[in-house]
Amino acid sequence: MSINVQTVPYPFAKVGQPAPAFKLPSTKNLDTLEETVSLDDYRGQWLVLFFWPYDFTFVCPTEIRGFSDSYEQFKELGCEIVGASVDSVYTHRAWIQTPVEQNGIGDIKFPIASDFTKETAHQYGILDDASGAAHRGLFIIDPEGVIRYQVVTDMNVGRSVDETLRILQALQSGGLCPVDWKPGQRTLG
Numbered sequence: 001m002s003i004n005v006q007t008v009p010y011p012f013a014k015v016g017q018p019a020p021a022f023k024l025p026s027t028k029n030l031d032t033l034e035e036t037v038s039l040d041d042y043r044g045q046w047l048v049l050f051f052w053p054y055d056f057t058f059v060c061p062t063e064i065r066g067f068s069d070s071y072e073q074f075k076e077l078g079c080e081i082v083g084a085s086v087d088s089v090y091t092h093r094a095w096i097q098t099p100v101e102q103n104g105i106g107d108i109k110f111p112i113a114s115d116f117t118k119e120t121a122h123q124y125g126i127l128d129d130a131s132g133a134a135h136r137g138l139f140i141i142d143p144e145g146v147i148r149y150q151v152v153t154d155m156n157v158g159r160s161v162d163e164t165l166r167i168l169q170a171l172q173s174g175g176l177c178p179v180d181w182k183p184g185q186r187t188l189g
Helices: 060-069 071-075 089-097 119-123 161-173
Strands: 023-027 037-040 044-052 079-085 113-114 136-141 145-154
Touching: 023 113, 037 044, 044 060, 044 161, 060 071, 060 161, 071 079, 071 161, 089 113, 136 161, 145 161
Parallel strands: 044 079, 079 113
Antiparallel strands: 023 037, 044 136, 136 145
């Protein structure tokens, strides 16, 4: 018996495939909130795109400040960072302008995008349909726009900035990196 199987494009972001395009309002210009960020803005360089559930929550600020504190390390590796949630760009601005002591995030070194329509979170396969929030999804996209790494965690578990840097360096090494590989160590090929 022969079964005819048609190839259907994968409906969500997938490692080894082109990253879904996006163009979102952002905090790039905190005064006007009129500048967008898009995948095309980052062609030719590495990009870490990470999502969190909601602004003004508890785990999210630790991650955002952690990535901001390490921003120069990413820049030295030819990598930009964009953060995103399903909150409005106005909520993002309020969160940035709220002091850290009052659960704000203060000044950060990369733009935060607003996926208010939730289309991008859906395309990246991280939208929680029940709550309408994005899971904690992190994607490393190469200079050609291909997803090379993704990790998605539940909403209550923060990600490691150090591990993200290690994975970025492993991807950039071009070699086969064994368990616990660190920059400067020999690759397998």
